[in-house]
Amino acid sequence: MSGPDRKGADPPAAATAAEGRIRLLRLLRQGIVFLILLALVGLFASQSDRFLDARNLSNILEQNAALVVVAVAVALTMITGGIDLSVGSVAAFAGALSAGLVVQLGWPPGLALPAALAVAAGMGAVNGVLVVRGGLPPFVATLAMLGIARGLTLLYTGGRPIGIARVEAYTFLGRGEVVLPGLGVAVATPVLIAALVVLLASLLLRYSRVGLQAYALGGSEETARLAGVPVQRIKVLAYASSGFLAGVAGLLLTARLYSAQPQVAVGLELEAIAAAVLGGVSLFGGIGTAWSAALGGLLIGVLGNGMNLLQIASYQQQMIQGAVLVAAVALDQLLRRQRSRVGS
Amino acid sequence: MDEASAPDAPLLSLRGLEKSFPGVRALRAVDFEVRAGEIMALVGENGAGKSTLMKILNGVDRPDAGSLRWRGREGFPASPAEAQAAGISMIHQELALVPDLDVGRNLFLGREPRWGPGLVDRRRLYREAQEELDQLGLAVDARATVRDYPLAQQQMIEVAKALSLRARLLVMDEPTSSLTGREVEVLFERMRSLRSRGIALVFISHRMEEIFAIADRITIMRDGAVVSVDPAANLDADEVIRRMVGREVGDPGEGGGSPAVAADAEPLLEVEGLGRGRAFRDISFRLQPGEILGVSGLVGAGRTELAEALFGVRPAEVGRLRVQGREQRIRHPGDALRAGIALVPEDRKGQGLFLGMSVAANTVMAVLSRFLAAGLFLRHGRLRRVAEQFVERLRVRTPSVRQEVRNLSGGNQQKVVIAKWLALEPKVLILDEPTRGIDVGAKAEIYRLMRSLAAEGMGILMISSELPEILGVSTRILVLHEGRLAGSFLPAETDSDELMRAATGTRAVAAGEGAAG
Numbered sequence: 096m097s098g099p100d101r102k103g104a105d106p107p108a109a110a111t112a113a114e115g116r117i118r119l120l121r122l123l124r125q126g127i128v129f130l131i132l133l134a135l136v137g138l139f140a141s142q143s144d145r146f147l148d149a150r151n152l153s154n155i156l157e158q159n160a161a162l163v164v165v166a167v168a169v170a171l172t173m174i175t176g177g178i179d180l181s182v183g184s185v186a187a188f189a190g191a192l193s194a195g196l197v198v199q200l201g202w203p204p205g206l207a208l209p210a211a212l213a214v215a216a217g218m219g220a221v222n223g224v225l226v227v228r229g230g231l232p233p234f235v236a237t238l239a240m241l242g243i244a245r246g247l248t249l250l251y252t253g254g255r256p257i258g259i260a261r262v263e264a265y266t267f268l269g270r271g272e273v274v275l276p277g278l279g280v281a282v283a284t285p286v287l288i289a290a291l292v293v294l295l296a297s298l299l300l301r302y303s304r305v306g307l308q309a310y311a312l313g314g315s316e317e318t319a320r321l322a323g324v325p326v327q328r329i330k331v332l333a334y335a336s337s338g339f340l341a342g343v344a345g346l347l348l349t350a351r352l353y354s355a356q357p358q359v360a361v362g363l364e365l366e367a368i369a370a371a372v373l374g375g376v377s378l379f380g381g382i383g384t385a386w387s388a389a390l391g392g393l394l395i396g397v398l399g400n401g402m403n404l405l406q407i408a409s410y411q412q413q414m415i416q417g418a419v420l421v422a423a424v425a426l427d428q429l430l431r432r433q434r435s436r437v438g439s
Numbered sequence: 440m441d442e443a444s445a446p447d448a449p450l451l452s453l454r455g456l457e458k459s460f461p462g463v464r465a466l467r468a469v470d471f472e473v474r475a476g477e478i479m480a481l482v483g484e485n486g487a488g489k490s491t492l493m494k495i496l497n498g499v500d501r502p503d504a505g506s507l508r509w510r511g512r513e514g515f516p517a518s519p520a521e522a523q524a525a526g527i528s529m530i531h532q533e534l535a536l537v538p539d540l541d542v543g544r545n546l547f548l549g550r551e552p553r554w555g556p557g558l559v560d561r562r563r564l565y566r567e568a569q570e571e572l573d574q575l576g577l578a579v580d581a582r583a584t585v586r587d588y589p590l591a592q593q594q595m596i597e598v599a600k601a602l603s604l605r606a607r608l609l610v611m612d613e614p615t616s617s618l619t620g621r622e623v624e625v626l627f628e629r630m631r632s633l634r635s636r637g638i639a640l641v642f643i644s645h646r647m648e649e650i651f652a653i654a655d656r657i658t659i660m661r662d663g664a665v666v667s668v669d670p671a672a673n674l675d676a677d678e679v680i681r682r683m684v685g686r687e688v689g690d691p692g693e694g695g696g697s698p699a700v701a702a703d704a705e706p707l708l709e710v711e712g713l714g715r716g717r718a719f720r721d722i723s724f725r726l727q728p729g730e731i732l733g734v735s736g737l738v739g740a741g742r743t744e745l746a747e748a749l750f751g752v753r754p755a756e757v758g759r760l761r762v763q764g765r766e767q768r769i770r771h772p773g774d775a776l777r778a779g780i781a782l783v784p785e786d787r788k789g790q791g792l793f794l795g796m797s798v799a800a801n802t803v804m805a806v807l808s809r810f811l812a813a814g815l816f817l818r819h820g821r822l823r824r825v826a827e828q829f830v831e832r833l834r835v836r837t838p839s840v841r842q843e844v845r846n847l848s849g850g851n852q853q854k855v856v857i858a859k860w861l862a863l864e865p866k867v868l869i870l871d872e873p874t875r876g877i878d879v880g881a882k883a884e885i886y887r888l889m890r891s892l893a894a895e896g897m898g899i900l901m902i903s904s905e906l907p908e909i910l911g912v913s914t915r916i917l918v919l920h921e922g923r924l925a926g927s928f929l930p931a932e933t934d935s936d937e938l939m940r941a942a943t944g945t946r947a948v949a950a951g952e953g954a955a956g
Contacts, residue, residue, distance in 0.1 A: 118841070298816075299815075302816045302817060302819065303815050303816050303817065304807045304808070304810075304811055304815065304816075304817055305815075307800060307804075307807065307817065308804075308807070310793075310796060310800075311793050311796065311800070311804055314793040314794065314795045314796055315789065315790075315792065315793050315794070317789055317790050318789070318790050318791060318792060318793055319793070319804075320772065321750075321752065321772050321782065321784065321790055321791075322772075322804045322805045322859065323772055323773050323776045323805050324804065381793070381795050381796075382795060
């Protein structure tokens with residue numbers, strides 16, 4: 096680890112070596128999900144010759160774009176020490192509302208979709224205000240929103256799907272492709288959107304003030320408050336962002352299915368929490384990153400796809416998913432204990 | 440378990456106890472004994488080793504060396520449950536009842552009478568609970584919820600619980616701290632009747648008049664060792680205090696020194712008639728630039744509450760506060776920070792640090808806005824450099840500012856908390872027990888740091904339970920007693936005896952003349 100000095104580096108060699116070790120351990124902790132993902136890819140590739148097929152791989156990405164976005168959403172609130180159980184229902188409502196505005200009221204998609212996203216962000220903000228002002232535990236506030244948003248969706252759609260198959264500007268989100276300028280590579284729109292979300296969230300969490308304050312708040316709310324961190328504002332912001340991203344996921348699902356289904360994304364919140372936890376986001380707050388939560392989402396997608404290819408029945412699939420979650424978190428805990436021993 | 444022992448043989452006897460924690464020798468060669476039917480008072484300054492001793496007796500901690508003989512049997516209890524089963528019960532300062540359960544269930548929590556596997560015999564539970572309560576002469580209904588009784592009654596419910604465990608030895612840790620005078624009388628009556636039933640009591644208290652009202656013998660501890668054991672009748676309050684404090688001069692040494700800035704400079708902080716509920720009242724004082732104002736007093740005297748009010752954690756209800764002559768209303772920490780007041784809290788880990796975050800993030804958390812680019816992102820390079828400057832200035836020992844604070848030693852963690860506030864350049868720095876749990880070397884560095892900050896014109900308010908620290912570091916000393924100012928002293932003109940007398944309310948000192956500089 097005593098690599099050559101970087102140019103202009105003035106701290107003594109011992110300090111840089113220690114820094115290298117700190118960084119490596121941090122990377123290893125966050126990268127555990129990456130290692131498991133690689134292992135799974137290797138396993139499925141050796142068992143099925145169709146797995147590494149370009150079509151299959153892009154399929155995995157497209158199918159799980161919404162899950163990845165929602166995993167990032169949940170990670171945001173988890174980092175502040177909270178949780179958002181309402182993301183599935185809010186996604187469904189945003190999808191239904193956007194479809195309704197386009198199909199029934201004739202709004203142009205360029206107006207209807209942002210409007211739906213704004214409403215989703217507003218629902219998230221309501222969660223935040225209930226937590227901050229109402230003093231409700233996040234679990235309860237967002238559980239209530241889970242019910243309310245689903246109920247609103249059913250009420251709004253009358254329980255029937257709203258088709259958008261003919262609105263090309265909308266379906267493009269789920270089925271279209273974008274050629275990346277300069278590279279000449281075509282990327283499926285939902286994959287591109289999910290990647291942008293992950294990138295933006297990662298940048299904000301890592302490099303922005305609110306990002307640092309969110310970690311601080313999740314690490315010790317009392318210390319943060321005493322240090323003058325605007326605790327309430329940041330919490331509301333986290334829940335509003337979570338709602339917004341849930342809305343994005345809702346639009347992606349609607350576009351992909353060519354219709355807003357009132358029962359879409361039921362249980363998506365649990366998958367998203369599983370993804371975030373797989374990615375090393377702590378349920379107690381203060382620890383985790385957006386990109387590793389996204390990798391957790393991909394891991395769930397790869398696992399499902401691979402098991403389908405291997406023709407494992409869906410009952411067993413659920414059991415295996417549960418086992419993988421337990422194994423990954425146990426491994427993470429082990430590594431963390433190791434790390435604190437090294438640290439001291 | 441042979442009960443047949445000589446009438447005067449102690450029920451409990453501890454011999455040669457040794458216990459060390461990292462950096463502290465908590466107990467050295469401690470002998471302690473209690474006889475049946477005796478009330479033994481255990482006194483000593485904060486940190487003298489009383490709590491450690493009681494934790495060992497209660498099976499929470501294990502000593503490094505020593506022996507315990509209890510009713511003729513050798514061996515330390517391995518857990519509180521084992522101690523309880525053997526007849527040793529502890530009543531803590533903070534009550535250990537489940538407030539939303541009824542009294543009966545609390546009394547038999549975890550050992551409910553059964554009438555079948557997994558089935559609670561409710562009739563028997565409430566009947567037996569009521570018997571225990573009646574035996575103590577309490578007007579308490581076994582079926583009523585604990586929360587509905589006043590604190591004093593709850594304390595007695597704990598006593599009933601301990602007795603229902605067939606306790607032969609009851610340890611009461613500051614049982615009177617939240618009671619009114621009348622309630623204390625009632626408690627003492629009950630304690631005397633327990634004594635006449637042959638039960639041994641250990642009474643831990645700071646209040647001299649109570650100790651002399653109830654105790655048969657007094658064990659005095661200081662710095663982890665037992666100083667003396669005597670019948671209460673052979674002692675008086677002054678003598679007890681003298682032995683608690685000892686004669687040796689404290690290590691912070693160097694004498695109090697005088698403020699670095701002339702006393703006629705404009706005061707940084709002026710407090711007038713500050714008060715909040717029963718926590719503290721009528722607090723008035725001034726803090727000049729360059730002063731280190733030591734705040735002394737016993738646990739529960741209102742020192743931390745005063746600090747929290749000055750910093751807006753739990754704001755004062757009455758009184759006025761001026762910073763550099765300007766009236767300020769401090770309703771939350773943000774107000775205090777804007778006014779230039781910062782607090783290094785007593786609970787370092789819970790209120791001062793982000794344990795899982797880096798030294799750099801901890802250092803700059805209160806001043807993030809200085810590193811903003813485009814109103815959103817942080818200039819990480821600059822942020823690191825500033826953190827590195829503080830690490831160097833305060834001599835924080837860490838391999839890198841990226842190191843997680845969790846991995847630093849207590850002294851270095853404390854320096855990081857201080858760095859967080861220095862980054863803000865406060866005018867008034869409040870430090871609550873700044874050297875608690877810190878080893879000797881780091882203590883000296885913290886003292887040096889406080890002196891140099893004062894020399895630069897900062898005003899420092901230092902709350903401390905350690906008298907040598909108060910006498911050695913402060914330029915002036917305030918003593919609080921039960922929420923009131925009990926006196927103002929100059930370190931050169933006072934000693935620990937006088938401070939302890941003021942803190943225990945043993946001698947009335949002209950109060951409220953805090954502004955004397």
